[in-house]
Amino acid sequence: MAASAVWGFTEKSFRAKEVRLNYAEGPASGPPLLLLHGLTRDWRSFSVLLAELSRRFHVYAIDLRGHGSSGHVAGGYRLLEFANDISDFLRSHFPDGAAVFGHSLGAMVAMAAAGSTECHISALVVGDTMITPENFRHSLYTPLFQQLRSLLQRGSSQTELAVGMGKISLRVPGLDELVRIEELPGNTPDVLAEWARTAIRTDPDAIQMTVDGSAFEGWQPEQLLPEISCPTLLLQGNPELDGLLSDEDVKLAMRLVPNTQHVKYPLLGHGLFMQQARPVLNAVTEFLTKFAG
Numbered sequence: 001m002a003a004s005a006v007w008g009f010t011e012k013s014f015r016a017k018e019v020r021l022n023y024a025e026g027p028a029s030g031p032p033l034l035l036l037h038g039l040t041r042d043w044r045s046f047s048v049l050l051a052e053l054s055r056r057f058h059v060y061a062i063d064l065r066g067h068g069s070s071g072h073v074a075g076g077y078r079l080l081e082f083a084n085d086i087s088d089f090l091r092s093h094f095p096d097g098a099a100v101f102g103h104s105l106g107a108m109v110a111m112a113a114a115g116s117t118e119c120h121i122s123a124l125v126v127g128d129t130m131i132t133p134e135n136f137r138h139s140l141y142t143p144l145f146q147q148l149r150s151l152l153q154r155g156s157s158q159t160e161l162a163v164g165m166g167k168i169s170l171r172v173p174g175l176d177e178l179v180r181i182e183e184l185p186g187n188t189p190d191v192l193a194e195w196a197r198t199a200i201r202t203d204p205d206a207i208q209m210t211v212d213g214s215a216f217e218g219w220q221p222e223q224l225l226p227e228i229s230c231p232t233l234l235l236q237g238n239p240e241l242d243g244l245l246s247d248e249d250v251k252l253a254m255r256l257v258p259n260t261q262h263v264k265y266p267l268l269g270h271g272l273f274m275q276q277a278r279p280v281l282n283a284v285t286e287f288l289t290k291f292a293g
Helices: 043-056 079-093 105-114 141-153 158-166 189-199 204-211 221-227 247-256 277-291
Strands: 010-015 020-025 032-036 058-062 098-103 121-127 232-237 260-265
Touching (some): 020 043, 032 043, 032 079, 043 058, 043 277, 058 079, 079 105, 098 105, 105 121, 105 221, 121 277, 141 158, 141 204, 221 247, 232 277, 260 277
Parallel strands (some): 032 058, 032 098, 098 121, 121 232, 232 260
Antiparallel strands (some): 010 020, 020 058
8 A cells, every 4th residue: 555645645455256357445524435547647647636536535646557556457358257356346345335537438337337236326426528439530639549559569768759749640630631649739748758657657558549449338228328317517628629539429428318417618618627626626616516426
């Protein structure tokens, strides 16, 4: 057990059925809240939210399998495999239920866990993710992660990786020429260095399985979504600013998930709170205070 000096959280270890998971636990300030990060990130990706959330909730934040300090499982990065880990964790730690806030990959994992009868989620926050995997295949994230995986295969140092990540070129809607990541707003050297810190610890198999689509095997939203019985909040970035949650997916979720609310951020992209924390904090805390208490 290693203590983290950041935000009063302590890092611990949990043995799920298939893999050992690293997680961080904050002070017991309220009802339990579990945070699930996105692809190539770790639990610290929620850093801008942790101070405030931990004043209202008993926050837990996990490194998903293949990420951060959690164990790797070669070829074992399907959404339902991630969700099985989280179901194990929820059953072990929260027999009376817990709220879950997932972002990107973590949001899909959270939905899969919430649709399972084997664990109890009291409230669910879905942070800008795709419900229909085709959204990913047609987004700028497919070429981004293809190029990132190539960088990781070179065995570069963390510093070299951050520089290389800044040079990744993407086609941005509305622009004729390719744009480097370092040219996009907010991608400062410090931001890229932090992303490199987590990306270099990510199992490349997790990236490859997302890019080639095998991570989505067994993902059937028409069957899954109606099984989500808890109050659900959809946080949507602007699809024109690289948001992954499409308007069509929002309509699908609003139709199939019985108790769903929706907030769209016209000025935020996929990163949501990593771009601007306050509006996301306001929506999340208001929702969870009502349904997770």
